[in-house]
Amino acid sequence: MIRPITRRGFLQAAATVPVLAQQAETKRIAVIATVYKYLSHAQHMADRFLVGYPFGGEWHTPDVRIASLYVDQKPPDDLSGQRAKEFGFEVYPTIAEALRCGGSKLAVDAVLIIAEHGDYPRNDKGQILYPRYEFFEQVVKVFEAEGRSVPVYNDKHLSFSFEKAKAMRDHARRLGFPMLAGSALPVTWRLPELELPLGCEVESALMVGTGESDAMDFHALEAMQCMLERRRGGERGVKSVQMLEGDAVWKAGEEGRWSKELLTSALSRSDTPQGLTVTDGRTQDLVASGEVRKLVANPAAYFIEYRDGVSATLLMLTGAVGDFNFAAKLKRVPQIQSTQFFLSPVPNVTYSACLVHKIEQMIETGVAPYPVERTLLVSGVLESCLTSRARGHARLETPHLAVAYQAPKESQYCRV
Amino acid sequence: MQAQRPKLAAITTVYRKYSHAQHIVDRFLEGYGWNGAHHHPPMDLVALYVDQVGADDLSRNRAARFPHMKIYPTIAETLTCGTEKLAVDGVVIVGEHGNYPRTEKGQVQYPRYQFFEQMLTVFRASRRSVPVFSDKHLSWNWQWARQMYDSAKELGFPFMAGSSLPVTWRIPSVEFPAGRRVSEALCVCYGGVDSYDFHGLETIQSMVERRPGGETGVKWLQAFRGDRFWEACRQAVWPLDLMNAALARSHTLAPVRAGFNDVFPTLDEMRRLARNPVAYRYEHEDGIKCTMMLMDGLVRDFNFAARLDGAAKPFSTQMYLPMPDGRTTLANFFSPQVNNVEKMFLTGKAAYPVERTLLTTGLTAAGVDSLFAGQTRVETPHLAIRYQAAAESTFWRT
Numbered sequence: 160m161i162r163p164i165t166r167r168g169f170l171q172a173a174a175t176v177p178v179l180a181q182q183a184e185t186k187r188i189a190v191i192a193t194v195y196k197y198l199s200h201a202q203h204m205a206d207r208f209l210v211g212y213p214f215g216g217e218w219h220t221p222d223v224r225i226a227s228l229y230v231d232q233k234p235p236d237d238l239s240g241q242r243a244k245e246f247g248f249e250v251y252p253t254i255a256e257a258l259r260c261g262g263s264k265l266a267v268d269a270v271l272i273i274a275e276h277g278d279y280p281r282n283d284k285g286q287i288l289y290p291r292y293e294f295f296e297q298v299v300k301v302f303e304a305e306g307r308s309v310p311v312y313n314d315k316h317l318s319f320s321f322e323k324a325k326a327m328r329d330h331a332r333r334l335g336f337p338m339l340a341g342s343a344l345p346v347t348w349r350l351p352e353l354e355l356p357l358g359c360e361v362e363s364a365l366m367v368g369t370g371e372s373d374a375m376d377f378h379a380l381e382a383m384q385c386m387l388e389r390r391r392g393g394e395r396g397v398k399s400v401q402m403l404e405g406d407a408v409w410k411a412g413e414e415g416r417w418s419k420e421l422l423t424s425a426l427s428r429s430d431t432p433q434g435l436t437v438t439d440g441r442t443q444d445l446v447a448s449g450e451v452r453k454l455v456a457n458p459a460a461y462f463i464e465y466r467d468g469v470s471a472t473l474l475m476l477t478g479a480v481g482d483f484n485f486a487a488k489l490k491r492v493p494q495i496q497s498t499q500f501f502l503s504p505v506p507n508v509t510y511s512a513c514l515v516h517k518i519e520q521m522i523e524t525g526v527a528p529y530p531v532e533r534t535l536l537v538s539g540v541l542e543s544c545l546t547s548r549a550r551g552h553a554r555l556e557t558p559h560l561a562v563a564y565q566a567p568k569e570s571q572y573c574r575v
Numbered sequence: 576m577q578a579q580r581p582k583l584a585a586i587t588t589v590y591r592k593y594s595h596a597q598h599i600v601d602r603f604l605e606g607y608g609w610n611g612a613h614h615h616p617p618m619d620l621v622a623l624y625v626d627q628v629g630a631d632d633l634s635r636n637r638a639a640r641f642p643h644m645k646i647y648p649t650i651a652e653t654l655t656c657g658t659e660k661l662a663v664d665g666v667v668i669v670g671e672h673g674n675y676p677r678t679e680k681g682q683v684q685y686p687r688y689q690f691f692e693q694m695l696t697v698f699r700a701s702r703r704s705v706p707v708f709s710d711k712h713l714s715w716n717w718q719w720a721r722q723m724y725d726s727a728k729e730l731g732f733p734f735m736a737g738s739s740l741p742v743t744w745r746i747p748s749v750e751f752p753a754g755r756r757v758s759e760a761l762c763v764c765y766g767g768v769d770s771y772d773f774h775g776l777e778t779i780q781s782m783v784e785r786r787p788g789g790e791t792g793v794k795w796l797q798a799f800r801g802d803r804f805w806e807a808c809r810q811a812v813w814p815l816d817l818m819n820a821a822l823a824r825s826h827t828l829a830p831v832r833a834g835f836n837d838v839f840p841t842l843d844e845m846r847r848l849a850r851n852p853v854a855y856r857y858e859h860e861d862g863i864k865c866t867m868m869l870m871d872g873l874v875r876d877f878n879f880a881a882r883l884d885g886a887a888k889p890f891s892t893q894m895y896l897p898m899p900d901g902r903t904t905l906a907n908f909f910s911p912q913v914n915n916v917e918k919m920f921l922t923g924k925a926a927y928p929v930e931r932t933l934l935t936t937g938l939t940a941a942g943v944d945s946l947f948a949g950q951t952r953v954e955t956p957h958l959a960i961r962y963q964a965a966a967e968s969t970f971w972r973t
Contacts, residue, residue: 197834197836198836202834202836203836203837206835206836206837207837210835210837210838210839211839212837213823213824213825213828213837213839214823216820216823216824216880216888216889216890216891216892217819217820217823217888218819218822218823218839238834241834348746348747350744350746350895351744351748351971351972351973352748352972423612423613424611424612426608427608427609427611427612427613427614428608428611429608429905430897430903430904430905430907431903431904431905432904432905433904436904436905437904438592439592439597439633439636440592440593440597440598440601440633440899440905440906441597441601441605442601442602442605442606442607442608442905443605444605444606444613446613447613481904486611494610494611495611495612496611497611501746503826504826504827504902505836506830506836506837507825507826507827507828507830507836507837508836508837509826509837512837573747574747574748575747
């Protein structure tokens with residue numbers, strides 16, 4: 160009895176596929192990864208091209224196949240060999256060979272650089288030195304040698320160094336290939352479905368994040384940026400940053416440098432308050448009760464002053480909550496706007512399917528669905544904040560962060 | 576607008592961490608995140624009854640921290656606040672969790688009906704009734720549930736009940752399309768019989784009740800368990816494409832293969848993961864067929880799918896429960912439930928019809944009966960319950 164249903168489904172599907180799409184060739188991609196082990200970014204993102212992923216109410220099978228893989232590190236729990244064998248592609252010893260699939264010419268239609276996780280040193284600012292720039296440079300070398308480029312996705316920040324990040328973006332511009340980058344937070348579901356109206360006037364904004372630097376603060380900064388870039392006049396870049404830690408964070412709150420009202424609103428979206436909630440299940444107003452101060456051993460505030468005068472703050476409150484929440488006050492809108500960027504449970508991390516769908520969209524259309532400048536700016540903001548920390552939490556002017564761009568008109572976060 | 580803040584009484588089985596009473600009563604006492612603020616309900620929960628007070632009890636802690644709330648030793652005293660007459664403007668009954676015996680069919684005999692009856696005694700003696708919310712199904716016993724419903728009608732007080740599933744977040748955030756005919760609907764979820772099956776049934780019912788013509792009631796139900804569940808899959812007793820569509824909404828599909836974090840299982844693989852699945856298959860009076868599936872081991876969330884007339888693809892969504900322990904610390908799906916109940920206490924009108932829960936209570940009992948009777952089909956003429964859905968959506972979107 161199953162067969163007729165399956166067959167009918169197949170016939171219906173076949174009838175609706177345009178002839179052109181049937182003739183189009185399956186796109187081939189190269190994956191350039193630091194490490195391919197269980198729950199590394201490379202595994203959970205690249206796997207979606209191998210086994211499909213949930214999207215829009217069905218298990219979606221991309222018309223894209225992994226043609227080659229490069230992995231920088233192969234720890235004992237490496238999965239790259241197993242995947243290559245099962246899904247019929249090669250793991251190449253160099254990036255250039257991966258892009259050429261062992262031949263003499265660029266042999267893929269897109270490149271995914273997924274350089275998160277793996278064993279890499281940190282610099283004195285605490286940044287993990289993932290070799291994203293170095294991977295990208297090698298990709299660009301092949302493009303230049305061939306006189307042909309293909310779309311590139313770069314996972315997370317472009318580089319720990321703004322200078323390198325900017326060089327990456329500039330290469331993409333110069334060679335004219337579509338480039339997409341960043342975190343899954345801007346594109347995951349939001350609880351509730353909040354989008355700031357394009358052209359809104361932002362009075363102030365606050366993001367609450369949790370987890371380690373410089374992995375999780377990047378996610379939080381990008382989540383905030385994808386909201387604020389929609390403000391009036393478009394993005395024009397960042398004028399100064401300052402990072403504070405410890406008691407100075409609370410003191411800054413007392414002085415009105417960040418808004419307790421916005422923090423209350425952001426935390427009202429959290430499903431993971433710690434402390435007394437863990438003790439006995441109770442709901443909490445962590446700000447009014449003062450509990451938030453007790454729960455966070457090492458708070459950090461990232462102050463961002465934009466060139467158009469708007470100010471925004473990221474509070475990393477590890478110990479108080481375990482999720483990512485945003486709040487903003489808009490001019491002439493009495494109610495504070497707030498939402499949670501929904502990170503669905505481990506191990507499925509279905510939010511990464513939302514991001515993979517954007518990557519697939521770029522591969523299929525040749526157009527990045529949102530500007531890489533968002534990630535460029537956030538890469539630079541994060542670096543400068545960590546520089547501020549290294550320089551005794553000084554306020555730093557950031558003339559190099561005059562990164563201007565327009566937010567996409569259409570919302571890019573998942574609502575399907 | 577009421578001149579004074581309404582006074583409430585809560586009648587509970589047990590008040591410990593993560594019991595339903597703790598989730599619900601705490602929200603009235605402590606407030607909760609709502610519409611981007613920490614919301615304090617504009618009403619006072621002044622009287623509390625707790626049936627079982629164990630070593631892990633929190634009610635004494637709460638009474639000490641919220642001195643306006645007094646704990647009374649009986650339900651009558653709670654409702655009268657120790658006086659002769661009903662002294663509250665609303666009643667919250669939370670008869671979930673606690674140690675109660677099971678029936679021979681495995682149902683936990685939570686004393687919701689007994690609590691309700693004692694409340695009615697006070698209502699009648701006081702010649703006054705106030706709005707009532709009763710958590711989860713009305714009773715494990717269908718006759719008692721029907722009696723609770725009839726008594727509420729007779730005395731004419733607003734009455735709400737049920738699960739938080741109908742009112743929690745949906746991912747994606749969609750309402751059942753107005754005016755669309757539907758032939759099949761199902762929910763793939765998890766948990767046990769006489770427990771989460773009720774939540775799955777409320778999930779389905781909160782959607783299909785919005786079909787043209789409104790709810791017409793249910794004619795029959797048949798349960799399938801274990802091998803018979805898989806045999807029914809093979810025979811496509813329920814539509815497998817809808818089952819797959821519901822599974823594609825899950826955020827917790829158990830990875831069937833080591834080293835893969837998110838893969839879609841084949842039917843054989845599902846069988847390896849879900850060791851003892853249960854389905855309730857039932858048909859409404861107007862012909863729509865529904866299936867509630869408990870697939871423990873495969874998913875840990877509530878996923879809905881339906882076949883709408885004229886639609887090429889299934890309509891589907893997940894009713895999202897931010898569920899402690901582990902995934903979250905706060906069971907915030909109780910927030911929209913409490914908020915809807917608050918509205919009833921403020922307006923004197925139920926936010927959604929209690930007939931939904933009367934029907935799902937009957938379906939839960941019918942499921943238990945079918946399982947007990949060897950998974951045979953049970954006719955349900957007593958479930959010819961007709962009602963219209965609330966015009967406005969009541970699920971969490973803000």
